[in-house]
Amino acid sequence: MDNVSAMDVISRFIHVGAAIVMVGGTVFMRFILMPAAVELPQAEHDLLRQRLLARWKRVVHSGIVLLLLSGGYNYWLAIRLHRGDGLYHGLVGTKILLALVVFFIASVLIGRSAAFEKLRQNRAQWMGLIVLLATVIVGLSGFVKVRGVVTKPLDKIEVQKTN
Numbered sequence: 001m002d003n004v005s006a007m008d009v010i011s012r013f014i015h016v017g018a019a020i021v022m023v024g025g026t027v028f029m030r031f032i033l034m035p036a037a038v039e040l041p042q043a044e045h046d047l048l049r050q051r052l053l054a055r056w057k058r059v060v061h062s063g064i065v066l067l068l069l070s071g072g073y074n075y076w077l078a079i080r081l082h083r084g085d086g087l088y089h090g091l092v093g094t095k096i097l098l099a100l101v102v103f104f105i106a107s108v109l110i111g112r113s114a115a116f117e118k119l120r121q122n123r124a125q126w127m128g129l130i131v132l133l134a135t136v137i138v139g140l141s142g143f144v145k146v147r148g149v150v151t152k153p154l155d156k157i158e159v160q161k162t163n
Contacts, residue, residue, distance in 0.1 A: 008077060015070035022063040022106070023134045025056065030127040057110040064103050071099070081149045088144055095140040102133050 029052075037045055075092065082088040105126050108116040119126060 007073075011070045011073045011077075014066055015074060018063045018066040018070070019134075019138075021059065022067075023131070023138075025059060026106075026127055026130050026134070029056070030124060030131060034124055034127075053110055060106050060110050064106070067099065067103075071096070085150050088147075088150070091140050091144050095137050095144075098133050098137050098140075102130050102137070105130055 033052075037048055040048065075096075078088075078092075105119075108119050109123055109126055111120075
């Protein structure tokens with residue numbers, strides 16, 4: 001923590017902030033808005049969905065870009081501290097793969113492609129899966145963050161010999 005730059009703090013803030021907005025927005029829509037909107041007449045329900053998706057699409061696209069950029073930067077910072085730490089790389093790799101799945105599902109739900117219309121017909125189910133996966137991602141992130149850097153004793157570190 002001795003050499004923390006302003007960019008490091010900004011990147012972390014952007015990453016956590018984007019995740020909060022995207023996951024919080026998904027939780028709100030899935031568990032508050034969608035059940036309340038069911039009571040609307042179909043024409044009003046369709047209009048609400050159309051207006052909501054037009055705005056939410058911008059949030060999702062911006063959030064994905066911010067998470068990819070800040071996550072890439074944060075990983076670039078962390079990778080040198082975790083050289084040889086298999087558990088760290090396994091957990092962070094899993095987190096990244098799950099995040100890509102979340103990005104895909106979120107993109108499908110806001111998209112217009114006819115190929116994914118069947119998925120969009122079950123929005124509540126897919127949004128529930130996003131919330132579940134996001135919870136796992138947050139858990140993995142929290143664990144690797146509080147676990148810290150594992151230092152190996154010098155006699156356990158393999159040194160590559162050069163010819």
